[in-house]
Amino acid sequence: QVTLRESGPALVKPTQTLTLTCTFSGFSLSTRGMSVNWIRQPPGKALEWLARIDWDDEKYYSTSLKTRLTISKDTSKNQVVLTMTNMDPVDTATYYCTRIRAREPAFDIWGQGTVVTVSS
């Protein structure tokens, strides 16, 4: 069974750096074609794709946020970490991690999401 779970602080202050961890099971990020993505959703708003890391360590970022984002993986721990610098109240959102499966690529399994509030 494939699962993903997001973890990180529920509250961060403006200008701080957010670090989120996605811990997954049921698949390996060293499998060719596999990748993990981060997506966020502000309250009452649409989904926004943030970043992706592939099995071969290729990384891709949202054009509008790429100067603030870093994605990395620890294959041995089955974890993907996203950092976002210079947090602002507009970054308040539910943050999801999700995988792209290797065969018939699609964002098939999502974590439950973690709510991050940016406030002083």
Next chain:
Amino acid sequence: DIQMTQSPSTLSASVGDRVTIACRASQSISTWVAWFQQKPGKAPKLLIYKASNLEVGVPSRFSGSGSGTEFTLTISSLQPDDFATYYCQHYNTYSTFGQGTKVEIK
């Protein structure tokens, strides 16, 4: 960046209705489109991938079509469990979501 424009933003319908949601891409994206259903407080659920492929376990009343820049999600006979918000998504190397369509009870 590729933009995905969904319409309508809200749709009022009754149980048993045929429902169609449209999504337009700002440039041709072949069939790299997925559709998701999201209920309040829950993560999105994959319904359709590669424009027209039904995800395993998703009821056959859901279907997707299109290629290039025009895509549609159709629910052939709306069921009570289908009242939710639906998102289209472009995905390939990068990804973009539409603004969402809320399907509400008429």
